[in-house]
Structures are given as C-alpha cells and as structure tokens.
Amino acid sequence: MTILSFLRELYSLETLDTRFTNSASTSIKSASAKEDEPKPDSQRGGKPLPADATGRLPRWEFWFYIVVVFTSVPQMYWSVVSISQPDSPNYSKYEHLLSPGWMFGRKVDNSDAQYAGFRDNIPYLALLVIFHPLLRRTCEKFAVSGKPSSNETAKPTSRSNQAEIRPRHRLTYDFYSALVFVVALTGFSSLKVLLILFINYKIGTSLPRNAIPATTWIFNIGILFANELGQGYRYSSIANSMIPFYPAAPALGKFLDFYGGLMPRWEVLFKVTVLRMISFNFDHYWSLDRSRAGSPLEKKQLDPSALSDKERVSMPATPAAFSSYRTYVAYILYPPLYIAGPIMTFNDYISQCTYRSSSVTTRRTALYGIRFLATLLCMELMQHTAYAVAISKASPDWSTYTPFQLSMLAYFNLHIIWLKLMIPWRFFRLWALVDGIDPPENMIRCMSDNYSALGFWRSWHRSYNRWLTRYVYIPLGGGPGRGVGVVRGTINLLLVFTFVALWHDINLQLLTWGWLATFFILPEVFGTMAFPASKWKTRPAAYRYICGVGATFNILLMMASSLVGFAVGLDGLMGLVHGIIGSWHGALYMLTACFILFTGVQVMFEHREDEKRKGIKLKC
Incomplete structure (x- = not known):
C-alpha cells in the first residue's frame, strides 16, 4: 500500500463511519462482507448517483478555484499567528491566559475551560480506553471458563445461544462498571x-401508556431547569434546612459535598444523560404499539444479527430489556458515552449488545484512532501558534487590528470551537469502538466545508441531530418543505432550536443563538423554493453561480449566529462587525472575503459531486 492510498483510506468517509457510505436501510453485515481487503474509493458506496443541477465544473475553472483557496488559507492562518507573537500590541493583556507549552518553545492557549478540562485529563482517559475493554475481556473469559449451563454446553455456537449469552455478559459488566x-x-x-434515573424509569415503565410522553417531557425538562437553578442540589444547602430536626446536618452535608468525585459538577454532565433517559422512555412507549402488532423481525423475516442502522434504531428491544432496571442503568451510564456521547438510542444499544456490529473491525478502529491522534495534534498546533481564544477573552483594543485580522480572529475562534467539541466526541467514540460498540459519528465534515445551514446542523453533533429528529422534529410534524406549511414548519424549527439552546445552557446568549439559527435558515429555505433545481437543468453553470452567491451569504449568517452563541456574544459580534466594515478599507476587504468564500463554495460543490460519482450522497 502506498502512502497516498493509505491517506485516502484514513480520511475516507467509510473510516469515519460506515453509515455515511451505506444506505440507512442497508444491512451492515452485507455491506461489510467484502471489506476484508482495502478497496479504492471508486469501488465504495455503490452505484454512481445523478448529479445535481449545478453540474460538473470545467477543469480550468476548478483549478482556478483550487489555486485561490490554497493561496488564501495560509494567509488566513498566518494573520492570526502574526498577532499571537510576544511583540504584538495586545500581548500583555492576554499573556496571563497562556500556559507553558511543549511545541516550538511557545506558550499554549489553554484558556478555554471546557476543552482544558478534557486536555488536562487525556493521560487518565487514555488509561480508561485501555483498561475498561481489557477488563471486560478478562471478565468474559472467566465467565466462559466457568461451569456452563446444560443449554450452553449443548449449543455453544448457536445464534439463539449467542443472543442470550453475549448481552448477559455485556450488560452485567456495563452495569457494574457504570456504577x-x-x-x-x-x-x-x-x-x-441514581434517584433521578429511578424516577424516570418508573415514569417510562409504570405509568399508563398515554401518560408516558407528556410526563417524560415535563419531568426531564424540569430536571434540566432544576439542576441548573439548584446548582446540583448541594448537600450542605439541603442540610441547612434540616438544622431544627438534626443539628449535625450541616457537618454531614459538608462532608458529602467534599467527596464530590473527579467532576463535582455532575449536573453539567447530566445534560447528555437526559437525552438517553428520554430515548429509553419513548423507545419503550413506541414498543408497546409494536408488541401488539407482533414482532417486526418475524413479519419482515429479518436477520437480527444483520440489521441495518435504521432497523437497529427503529426495531424495539425485547420486553425483557425494557423491564430490567439493570439494563436501563447499563445503557444510561455506559462509561464510554456517559460524559459527552455520542448519543445512542436504547434500541440501538441493546441490538449491538446482542450482536456485535460488523462495522466494528480492528482495522477500522485502528484507522479511526490514528485519525483522532492527527486531529489532536492539529489542535495542539493551533493552541501553540494562534491565540485566538485568549485574545478574544482579554477584550483587547480592537482598533489595533486590521479588518482582515479581526475577521480571522472570529473565523479561528469558530474553528477552535469545532475542534474542542469534535476531539472529545471522537475520543469517547473511539473508546466505544475499542469496547465493541459503534455509536454514530458526531462530526461529518470540517467546519469550513459547509455552505448549507440545514446541512451544517445535520453534520454538526450528528448524533444529537438524529436524536432531535427522532424524538422532537418528526413528532412535531417536521419543517418547511416536509408537507407542513412554512409558518408551521418555522414554528417547529423555532421550538427545536429553543430546546437545543436551553439544553446547552439556560442563558439569554444561547437562547438568542437558537432563535438566530432558526431565522438564518429561512433564507436558504426561501431561496430553494425560489430557485428550484428542476428548472435549471439546462443551465447548470448559471445555477451553480446563483447557488454559490446564496451559499456565501449562508456562511456569513452561520458564522454570525455561532459567534453569538458560543464565542463573543451579541455585543462582541457588533464590535467585530463594526471593526471590519467600519471604513471603506473594511468594506473593500469584505467584498474580497466574499469572493474567496464564493470560490471555496464552488470547491465544496465539486467535492459533493465527486462523492455522488462514488455513490455517496450525504444531506450536508
């Protein structure tokens, strides 16, 4: 294998997640049956798909765009590096936010508290990736070497026996390791x-069927607010109210709070747990309908060991799985996915515990690990050379920067946000893959390889997007273009993004981001309606340019909403915008920047057309 072919395989969509190169209804086992030997990308993904109305770029035009992009990107990066030097005017204002580094003799910008918590604990987390799956294999080996039952002795390799033994071993280990x-x-x-988990379990399994949906939503949204407002219900606060009845309560409360574990702010981690709690209750609620109609596996004559991704999610788990509190706890607190996800549905988790997914192979997991390390090294390079986060936190004198430098500070702030989320997500998914479970990949594309607002939200935190689609978006009726009116669809989108904002954090800044994200999607919706692809099939070049202008506008809107929600806030965004376009030099620069974005969009169009020629079509 040449270095080039290795890199192609390493950075292929199939290495990232087989769900991207196979149809959601295609059996993973059948899709993986002939993958023991590496194949070129041209042989992956099935039959070529028809091109969109944008058509294929002429070769000369494509290379023109490539030259523009590859000339611009180094200048973009260097503009932030140049203002991150010790001799830059504002360096003294943010130097205290920098930490000792290990690359090039430079300090490291580890000022983002969210990512710093992960980065500083990477050595300990790496040990978990090694020892957690290793301990599982050891426990299973001892369990198998113990005295088998007569049934196990009679049929040690039968499929029905595997469907009974494997989940029992896995779920037992998952339960105790989770505790x-x-x-x-x-x-x-x-x-x-555990108390909150128990109450939710009783809601999902003990209430009358018709009461489960509303009670589940009320309880779990209430928990999000209560956790935030009650700051995790400190024992000392509870103990102070018990002084009249138990004078020693404050001392006991302080003792219990002191031993708060490695991450005392448990309520922050619990936001992802809430999603799994809702998933369990609704998967059980929907299974009650399925159970009355009979087993879907028997009706469709499906092989339970070769279900597609869509079938694993939609096919209900067995009644025994829903009735077992230990199985419920094993799923909710599954260690590799507990802290940050990715998010798996209960049905999918039980299916993979019963039959190992064929997508989990040693080679693919190893390649995924190498890709994760490359991404981690990229983040380290950014943190050691481009101090965009520290500069923004220090509120420097923005007038000392040129419009180009200001816009690049905003741009690289967003890139670091993307990396700081993607790296933990990929780390925890890697842990799950090593442990034999294949959760969905959260990040499909690079942040800079997005031009569609709708596509961006499908590829950013993808497992959460899938969760929202299954448990919120579809039950509400969908959005514009899905059989509901534009007004109704917009209201549904607004409700979804409001939930997303409140789920992230209960503050006005993120709520503003959620509403902005909703309204910034509308231009794309209206633009698609005004310029349907079906009417431009005879003029592909003109349609591609129209789409390029719309996509450029989309990118600016997406950057603005993300900066408001996750970086500088609304006031900070206004300051950046004023600094960029507050003079004729800035306005001229903005026009140039839009042209660069337009060329980048044309390359993105061609990238997606190339995927279609390989039989791959992603909605992003």
Missing part, C-alpha cells in the same frame, strides 16, 4: 443521579 465509573466521577452525588 463504579459514576461514583468515581461524582462521588456522593451519584446518589442523586
């Missing part, structure tokens, strides 16, 4: 976690 993990992370606060 140990959550106690180590949250200390005595694990009692609060």
Whole structure:
C-alpha cells in the first residue's frame, strides 16, 4: 500500500463511519462482507448517483478555484499567528491566559475551560480506553471458563445461544462498571443521579401508556431547569434546612459535598444523560404499539444479527430489556458515552449488545484512532501558534487590528470551537469502538466545508441531530418543505432550536443563538423554493453561480449566529462587525472575503459531486 492510498483510506468517509457510505436501510453485515481487503474509493458506496443541477465544473475553472483557496488559507492562518507573537500590541493583556507549552518553545492557549478540562485529563482517559475493554475481556473469559449451563454446553455456537449469552455478559459488566465509573466521577452525588434515573424509569415503565410522553417531557425538562437553578442540589444547602430536626446536618452535608468525585459538577454532565433517559422512555412507549402488532423481525423475516442502522434504531428491544432496571442503568451510564456521547438510542444499544456490529473491525478502529491522534495534534498546533481564544477573552483594543485580522480572529475562534467539541466526541467514540460498540459519528465534515445551514446542523453533533429528529422534529410534524406549511414548519424549527439552546445552557446568549439559527435558515429555505433545481437543468453553470452567491451569504449568517452563541456574544459580534466594515478599507476587504468564500463554495460543490460519482450522497 502506498502512502497516498493509505491517506485516502484514513480520511475516507467509510473510516469515519460506515453509515455515511451505506444506505440507512442497508444491512451492515452485507455491506461489510467484502471489506476484508482495502478497496479504492471508486469501488465504495455503490452505484454512481445523478448529479445535481449545478453540474460538473470545467477543469480550468476548478483549478482556478483550487489555486485561490490554497493561496488564501495560509494567509488566513498566518494573520492570526502574526498577532499571537510576544511583540504584538495586545500581548500583555492576554499573556496571563497562556500556559507553558511543549511545541516550538511557545506558550499554549489553554484558556478555554471546557476543552482544558478534557486536555488536562487525556493521560487518565487514555488509561480508561485501555483498561475498561481489557477488563471486560478478562471478565468474559472467566465467565466462559466457568461451569456452563446444560443449554450452553449443548449449543455453544448457536445464534439463539449467542443472543442470550453475549448481552448477559455485556450488560452485567456495563452495569457494574457504570456504577463504579459514576461514583468515581461524582462521588456522593451519584446518589442523586441514581434517584433521578429511578424516577424516570418508573415514569417510562409504570405509568399508563398515554401518560408516558407528556410526563417524560415535563419531568426531564424540569430536571434540566432544576439542576441548573439548584446548582446540583448541594448537600450542605439541603442540610441547612434540616438544622431544627438534626443539628449535625450541616457537618454531614459538608462532608458529602467534599467527596464530590473527579467532576463535582455532575449536573453539567447530566445534560447528555437526559437525552438517553428520554430515548429509553419513548423507545419503550413506541414498543408497546409494536408488541401488539407482533414482532417486526418475524413479519419482515429479518436477520437480527444483520440489521441495518435504521432497523437497529427503529426495531424495539425485547420486553425483557425494557423491564430490567439493570439494563436501563447499563445503557444510561455506559462509561464510554456517559460524559459527552455520542448519543445512542436504547434500541440501538441493546441490538449491538446482542450482536456485535460488523462495522466494528480492528482495522477500522485502528484507522479511526490514528485519525483522532492527527486531529489532536492539529489542535495542539493551533493552541501553540494562534491565540485566538485568549485574545478574544482579554477584550483587547480592537482598533489595533486590521479588518482582515479581526475577521480571522472570529473565523479561528469558530474553528477552535469545532475542534474542542469534535476531539472529545471522537475520543469517547473511539473508546466505544475499542469496547465493541459503534455509536454514530458526531462530526461529518470540517467546519469550513459547509455552505448549507440545514446541512451544517445535520453534520454538526450528528448524533444529537438524529436524536432531535427522532424524538422532537418528526413528532412535531417536521419543517418547511416536509408537507407542513412554512409558518408551521418555522414554528417547529423555532421550538427545536429553543430546546437545543436551553439544553446547552439556560442563558439569554444561547437562547438568542437558537432563535438566530432558526431565522438564518429561512433564507436558504426561501431561496430553494425560489430557485428550484428542476428548472435549471439546462443551465447548470448559471445555477451553480446563483447557488454559490446564496451559499456565501449562508456562511456569513452561520458564522454570525455561532459567534453569538458560543464565542463573543451579541455585543462582541457588533464590535467585530463594526471593526471590519467600519471604513471603506473594511468594506473593500469584505467584498474580497466574499469572493474567496464564493470560490471555496464552488470547491465544496465539486467535492459533493465527486462523492455522488462514488455513490455517496450525504444531506450536508
């Protein structure tokens, strides 16, 4: 294998997640049957798909765009590096936010508290990736070497026997390892976690069927607010109200709070847990309908060991799985996915515990690990050379920067946000893959390889997007263009993004971001309606240019909403915009920047057309 072919395989969509190169209804086993030997990309993904109305770029035009993009990107990066030097005017204002580094003799910008918590604990997390799956294999080996039952002795390799033995071993280990993990992370606060889990379990399994949906939503949204407002229900706060009845309560409360585990703020981690709690309750709620109609597996004559991704998610787990509290806890607190996801549905988790997914192979997992390390190294390079986060936090004198430097500070702030989220997500997914579970990939494309607002939200935190689609978006009726009116669809989108904003954090800044994200999607919706692709099939070049202008506008809107929600806020965005276009030099620069974005969009169009020629079509 040449270095070039290795890099193609390393950065292929199939290495990232087989769900991207196979139809959601295609059996993973059948799709993986002939993948023991590496194949070129031209042989992956099935039959070529028809091109869009944008058509294929002429070769000369494509290379013109490539030259513009590859000339611009180094200048973009260097503009932030140049203002991150010790001799830059504002360096003294943010130097205190920098930490000792290990690359090029430079300091590192580790000022983002969210990512710093992950980065500083990478050595300990790496040990978990090694020892957690290793301990599982050891436990299973001892379990298998023990005295087998008569049934196991009679049919040690039968499929029905595997469907009984494998989940029993996995779920038993997941349950006990999850308890140990959550106690180590949250200390005595694990009692609060388990109490909330128990109440949700009773809602999902003990209430009358018609009461489950509304009660589930009320309880879980209420928990999000209560956790935030109650700051995790500190034992000391609870103890102070008990002084008249138990004078020693404050001392006990302080003792319990002191042993709060490695991550005392358990309520921050619990936001992802809430999504799994809702998934369990609704998967059980929908299974009650399926159980009355009979087994879908028997009706469709499906092989349970070769279900497609769509079938694993939609096919209900067995009644025994829903009735087992230990199975419920094993799913909710599954260690590799507990802290940050990716998010799996209960049905998918049980299916993969019963039959190992054929997409989990040693080679693919190893390639995924190499790709993760390359991304981690990229983040380290950014943190050591471009101090965009520290500069923004220090509120420097913006007038000392040129419009180009200001816009690049905003741009690289967004890139670091993308990396700081993608790296933990990929780390925890890698842990799950090593452990034999294949959760969905959260990030499909590079942040800079997006021109569609709708496509961007499908590829950013993809497992969360899938969760929203299954449990919120579709039950509400969908959005514009899905059989509902534009007004109704817009209201549905607004409700979805409002939930997303409140789920992230209960503050006005993120709520503003959620509403902006909704309204910034509308130009794309209206533009698609005004310029349908079906009417431009005879004029592909003109349609491609129209789409390029719209996509450029889309990118500017997406950058603005993301900066408001996750970086500088609304006031900070206004300051950046004023600094960029507050003079004729800035306005001229803005026109140039839009042209560069337009060329980048044309390359993105061609990239997607190339994927279609390989039989791959992603909605992003």
